[in-house]
Amino acid sequence: MGPVSSPNTDTRSALTQVISALGGQAVQLDESAVRTAYRRWAPFYDYTFGVVSTAGRRHAVDVINQSQGRVLEVGVGTGLSLPRYAKHLEVVGIDIAPEMLEKARQRVAAQNLDHVTGLHEMDATQLAFPDASFDTVVAMYVITVVPNPEQVMMELARVVKPGGSVMLVNHFSQTEGVRGFLERRMAPFAELLGWHSVFDMSRVMGTDTLKLRDRRSLRPMGLFTMVRFDRPSETSQGLA
Numbered sequence: 001m002g003p004v005s006s007p008n009t010d011t012r013s014a015l016t017q018v019i020s021a022l023g024g025q026a027v028q029l030d031e032s033a034v035r036t037a038y039r040r041w042a043p044f045y046d047y048t049f050g051v052v053s054t055a056g057r058r059h060a061v062d063v064i065n066q067s068q069g070r071v072l073e074v075g076v077g078t079g080l081s082l083p084r085y086a087k088h089l090e091v092v093g094i095d096i097a098p099e100m101l102e103k104a105r106q107r108v109a110a111q112n113l114d115h116v117t118g119l120h121e122m123d124a125t126q127l128a129f130p131d132a133s134f135d136t137v138v139a140m141y142v143i144t145v146v147p148n149p150e151q152v153m154m155e156l157a158r159v160v161k162p163g164g165s166v167m168l169v170n171h172f173s174q175t176e177g178v179r180g181f182l183e184r185r186m187a188p189f190a191e192l193l194g195w196h197s198v199f200d201m202s203r204v205m206g207t208d209t210l211k212l213r214d215r216r217s218l219r220p221m222g223l224f225t226m227v228r229f230d231r232p233s234e235t236s237q238g239l240a
Helices: 009-022 031-047 054-064 098-110 149-159 177-193 234-239
Strands: 070-074 090-095 116-121 134-140 160-170 211-218 224-230
Touching (some): 054 160, 054 224, 090 098
Parallel strands (some): 070 090, 070 134, 090 116, 134 160
Antiparallel strands (some): 211 224
């Protein structure tokens, strides 16, 4: 494979928009802006942020592979995680950017990923799936790029089955301790890479039907966090 060419001025501008949003900055992107930015970013996403996010994706999918049933990946992008899912799972992916989805479809075809049964262009704030459609729902490096993360969390909770799990992989702010100190010192550099630590975890904790199960720091350097929620079954809710 030859060297990846440098992005042009328009593409760099799009990257700046998306990177700011990925870092949870106060910048608010509407749906049109997100689509435009990712259209320009799609050709080289795998070689930029895709590389940085590899360890977190692998860890999350390895956890999901221990489960059963249907998996929904929200913000599937170019499909970097799809080959890693275990064959006993049925995987469906959605993304708002058709250019990213086209690369995901090419990946599925090239690698004969028969366990991937659908890749759909869809807004995460308005998922076109019935209630309780999936056993596991995962959103990796997504929640800080959407204009309304609280609405996205409500949708993830709606489409997961009682007894199922919702998993997030993202960067969340921390104000205390060594990590908080390092994040503040790294802020100028981190902002350029989309790791700006201004998105508080409380923004994903307000969904009544989801109960926090696990939270753990991931590589590189613990900058990303995997958060896992369970949606209790009706039986367990009744016993609580």
